[in-house]
Amino acid sequence: MEMDGHLNKEFHQEVFLGKEMEEFDEDSEPRRNRRKLMAIFSKVDINRDKRISAKEMQRWIMEKTEEHFQEAVEENKMHFRAVDPDGDGHVSWDEYKIKFLASKGFNEKEVAEKIKNNEELKIDEETQEVLDNLKDRWYQADNPPADLLLNEEEFLSFLHPEHSRGMLKFMVKEIVRDLDQDGDKKLTLSEFISLPVGTVENQQAQDIDDDWVKDRKKEFEEVIDANHDGIVTMEELEEYMDPMNEYNALNEAKQMIAVADENQNHHLELEEILKYSEYFTGSKLMDYARNVHEEF
Template identity: 30%
Template structure:
């Protein structure tokens, strides 16, 4: 049974996704809500792969990997025409924010539809927990419990987490998940009623000494562990400062549950709007806070670049939103 794929919900969660970057500084290992699998910051600087994923959607961004600059600009020009919904030949922050949000929503819809087909074995109106376990772990819970003790521990932990998240997502309490509830199960970072279970999962992953809080050492250890005498990079030093200045709000030297919630699922931070403002700031040559098509094309490597992962679709089927 060692060939069983360990597809716990952690695999579906996007990491546990990206926290609000305090003061626009590198935020290390991303947790909470985010627009890409890629870290928003890489090393000591901004990571362009995040911008590509957020702007294009991760699936579409892949298609730009092997394009020439001329081909990239041509396809980017088509996208710009879609973003400019009022046809004034300018892209403002609201239009760009709407586009980024649309790419995220497309990714979620595509991903949930795929999982629905995978897990809804009998093709009815809901997914049962048994269907989910069987389609995720390639066997039943009873069979998993027949494994040797070491393997049982791994599976028991994953199934326990799955059941806890399942219960939180099951808003009507019938024990099954309809498509909306399955969406909350797969993307809890998008739903406020899933906030506590996301905090629970983060605590399990980061709170190594299980004292109910996250120390500075645990916080840094979640995003960086020196290997073979490796020198700590500057961005880790910045993260230490962010912990003390922004994460640890009550200044007791650790993050409690409320502070962890503010870290992984900040209620006062709009990721799509922040990304739109960033793209405009980097590309707005005449400083009118809007982008012409030429300004965007001049920065095509910022918007479409190459080397990315997996998020939604923007152009291949030329879908309108």
């Protein structure tokens, strides 16, 4: 799920393809993609019965999630060194801010000088909004809150909040804040299928996409609302969004199978995966959202 509460459309592809995801180009040769899907199918089909069960898919999803976490740890080491020029094992908000603005095309030395002298920076409104959001997440990663200095572990929480319980809680609060229209810190179905408060688009516009509403309704009722009382609490949303939750991985596996399970045997045969290949590899017809960690 994205920060705005919308489902991450790219998630199914990431948990099914793993590292191989980047190799699936929308414009690549269909035969090549077909071969790669066949190879992945054989990896998921542990018992070699030529079909994928929900348990096998669950195991695969958990494996890909753990794979992502290990990659995040290695990537974090590299990023941490880049923003910790003095090598003292801590990164200040100003150090990160300088590197961030430099990545956006600002002159690094000029920015560093102005920050050092406490001078005003001329930053466009959009970049400033991103910076403000990042600073909020920086505060959340600094645990316990102290002097806005992050060590390597805290910096990992900042870059990859999907692997941090504290950041997961913060993300849930942000989503509920944006979707909760009556301020009770819970979500009803109507709130969940609406767009965040304050967005230009409105629910009437969203209703045009019946499939979108239908998918979100099913997600709300069958997966997120654990006790099926018609209300999603912050605790339920947090549990749902935990990427290492085995129960949720199983639910996700069942949903992925249901999409392509034409013979209704609750398994996926290779022919079904190949027929619904766009669902598993991505489609140029869909506007995929960025992954959760990229949103931060």
